[in-house]
Amino acid sequence: MKLTNKQIAIIDQTLIDKGVVYEEIKLELLDHIVTDIELETEESNFEIAFSKAMLKWEKELEEINPLEKIVTPRIVKEKFSKITKNLFKFSLLAVVIFSVLITTITTLKPEEYVYYNLHLFFYSVFSLVCLINIISMYFIWKLKIKTIYGRFFQVYVGYTAFSLYKIYSGLNRLSDLSRHYSYKSIFRNFFEWFFDGFYFFMAIYLVIVAVEHFRVVKKYKLI
Known part of the structure; x- marks a missing residue:
């Protein structure tokens, strides 16, 4: 047929x-x-x-949120949940490895200039990643093409505002470094990098998600 x-x-x-x-x-x-x-x-x-x-395909199309105004079939919900789980898995694994590595470097090299240059480089890259997310947000909104990756990006891109605040706070600390620098314990050093690094890797994951959105748009020739 x-x-x-x-x-x-x-x-x-x-x-x-x-x-x-x-x-x-x-x-x-x-x-x-x-x-x-x-x-x-x-x-x-x-x-x-x-x-x-x-x-x-009845099971995949089953509505699993019957009390909500927006119809959400199982296949959509499961796909969104999978991307969400991958976000936190990626961020947690990456930030642990990153924090251990940087803590090791700053423990072996506790000098002020090492601390300063590592943070300056980190916040510079973090700022660039946030800028990419802001630009991606504009183009995803402008294209108005619905993909599950685009929807995920729109839900989580709000964290960029908090990331920018973290960058601003970090750079302010660096500006007063000469007056306030003191060597931190290994644990304090680790968690300092961990908390900033977690949002950094979340931002990187959002870049990956945005790339996937545009890849889908290109693959299916939606524009």
């Missing part, structure tokens, strides 16, 4: 009505459902074949 453009449009609208509004998820499901229907015999009725195909 070869589907017409009108029949494909019906499937597409049905997925949207069920809350699958994110392009990469919708297009993937659309491809699977169209394939399932087209594998039916030529004598099959479209409505019957469509119903059978939708029944196959």
Whole structure:
């Protein structure tokens, strides 16, 4: 059974009505459902074949937040949750490795200039990452193309404001360094880098998510 453009449009609208509004998820499901229907015999009725195909994907399309105003099918919720878990896994693992490394360096080299240059480099890179996120936020908003990565980015990009505050506070501490510098214990040193580093790696992960959004836009030629 070869589907017409009108029949494909019906499937597409049905997925949207069920809350699958994110392009990469919708297009993937659309491809699977169209394939399932087209594998039916030529004598099959479209409505019957469509119903059978939708029944196959019933679990993934199940609404799991029935009390909320926005329909959220299971497949969307699970995809968003997976990206969220990856955010915290990436940030925690990266910041632990980073904090141990920098703490080791500053313990072996406790001089003021080492402390100053490491922080200055860190806050410079952090500022650049935040700038990239702000620019990405503008283009994601301007394109108005819905992907699950774009939605995730929009939800978590608000942390950029707090990151900018952390950068501002850190640079202020550096400006008074000559009057207030004192060698910190290993634990204080570690946690100082850990708390700033966690938001730094969250910001880096958001850059990765933004890149994924634009990759999806390019892959499916959505512009």
